[in-house]
Amino acid sequence: MALPLKYSLRSLKNRKTATAMTVLGIAAATATILAVQGLLLGVQQVNVGTGSEQDILVLRKGALSEAGSSVSLDEARQLRSISQLAERDGNSMVSAELITALNLPRLEGGGKANVSLRGITERERDWRQSFEIVEGRPFRAGLHEVTVGRAISRRFEGLDLGQEIPVGQTRLKVVGLFEAGDSAYDSEIWGDFDVLRGAFHRQGYSSVTLRAATADAVPAILESVEQQSAGTLKARTYPEHFARQSEAVEQLVGSSFLLAVILGIGAAFAAANTMYAAVSQRVSEIAVLRSLGFRRKSILFAFLLESAFLGLLGGGLGALLTFGLSLIGWETGTMNPYLFAEQAFSLVFTPASLVTGLVFGLAIGGFGGLFPAIGAARKPVLEALRAT
């Protein structure tokens, strides 16, 4: 015969302080893990959400990112002659772009950091920047105007609509804010290629983006880029490029798992303490239950259940805390070592995070309660009855 569920729940309610402290401890551990994973997920989402399968990014062979790449005017010209490219108004869809970095003061946390600045012609912008301007208007060719990703404009000083960014002798006026669907472009400033090239004294391009006419044409185009440049340029589809960039993040995800395991073990020890105390306080109660005919297995199960509830409560509370953090929009940014610039991302909380939190809490409760429950089930009845 199993003990009623109520028994386990009421027992927790009876020891309010111990329960509350254990639950809070487990909740803090769970929230820590979920927050770390949520931030890493945020970084990954930024990188994954950028670029279509039919867009091909051309960089110098040794380059890890657009900012660290150079493509000469000649090389870019030759790329325009590649066949099977998509066309728009009679021109093949090839966008040679310039990426540089502006060192700007942060709004929060102080100090300065780099923000990516992309120079592009007005004609190519219209298909490259498929996302929406949410405030203001697009920049115009030949003018010292820029549009700014809203995510990054919130993190830096002087990037609001109408403000001017001083660059040497000139000033770039912010005429529009855009949202690029949580992609990497959200962390960029876009302006006219010729204007930026002049302001930053740059000779060539950083990267060239090609759009294939059809998905089937992609492999042939990748090959012609390599051949045409005799191996000094490399071409990759956007998804592939960003998958490579998030490799460093994958490593971090691995170490966050380790963090979870160690923190979980620590919390399980604390839960075990609570459960041992619970058992020792109820020695005679257990004995009475046994004499009433409850089996060892039922006792074991009841205590395990009690501990599991403890863990679930903690895990749930921790998930709730993290959910709260994600609701306030804990948006932050980090220096992306490949981009050499700041990238904005936010804490991501998904239904999967809730499940992770509950499972994490349950595991802590389960492991913490296992040995105390076995101890409780093994208590000899007679001795236990005599105990008080």
Added chain:
Amino acid sequence: MKWFRFVWRNATRSRRRSILMILSLATTFFLFCTLQTMLTALDSVTSFNTAQHRVVVTSRLSQIGTLPQAYEEQIRSLAGVAEVCGMTNFSGLYKDDHPDNFFAQYAVNARTVFDVFPELDVDETQRGAFLANPQSCLVHESLIERFSGDGWKLGSTVPLIGARYPVDPKLSIAGVFTAPAYEDVLIFHWESLDASLTAFSEYELFFAKAQDSAAMPRIIDEIDSRYLNSEYPTASMTEDIFQESTNESLATQRTVLQRLSMVLLVVMVLAGANAIALATRERVREISVLRTLGFTPGRVRVLVIAEACLLSLLGGALGCGGAWLLWEQAGPPSFLFLNFHVTAGTLLTGLALSVLVGVASGSVPAHRVATLPIVSGLRKVT
């Protein structure tokens, strides 16, 4: 000392509970020390020599901007400047983009580099060979060691793949230096880079060595005001400020690590407080007996807090010691951090905090049990 025995006996009375508390604190302290070590590692990303009073001149437009070569001569002519060396971070690759093959490559003005960086210790004949051959390079001994499998030695050729500059230089190793601040560094002739690029003639930064440190603020002012209204405005700073600004970009990582450490401390206090509360609860009656014997509430409080501190200190020592043992003796996770070292400061902070955690977690249970009326304590059935 007589009280220590009393506290020790109490702490070891329920061995299982004490051990569980110590272990749960130890794992948390282990994480705490590891996070703190990550923080110190972040702060030591670059380690320039600041005793050389050098001024770093960079582009005001962008941290990856460039400056004209002509600036070198102009800065050299300023009063108080001993010598100037232009430098460009080539940022190329060796073999492929695997992190194991990453190292820094600087194209420098070979004529002045040894005057501006006297700590570059290269043998006289090797230095002569480097200066004589514009297609040669100098490498730190750490690189010779790392790429010994590829046959790196004096005279062998290192092929680099260009990234920010559209050239793929092939450099022969003319010499080896051992200066500790320049691990994983290769330097080669800026002139050979310049020769292979059209319309370049630019440096990324200049290092201007001042005759003495007193002249540095004036030199910085003079350089920046001279170029303020030019096409290529400059941002000059001392070498240590330059280092700090490089580290500033890691502020977010620092904040995340600091917040995590704070949460860990909260977890510790909760776990500790719970264990101590359980311990005092079982002893309500005997503490009331102590009170009847004349123990003041203050003394009872001190005894309980001392017990919490003792256990917490043991947990802290175990956790911090474990972190030291694992990261220093068994080897650090080098794939993420350079200079990953558990410092004495980190260990001391950990131990000091463990005492604080003890006080914090012992206070509430101690107060409760010390202020409980004796009569009701004696009556209490446990």
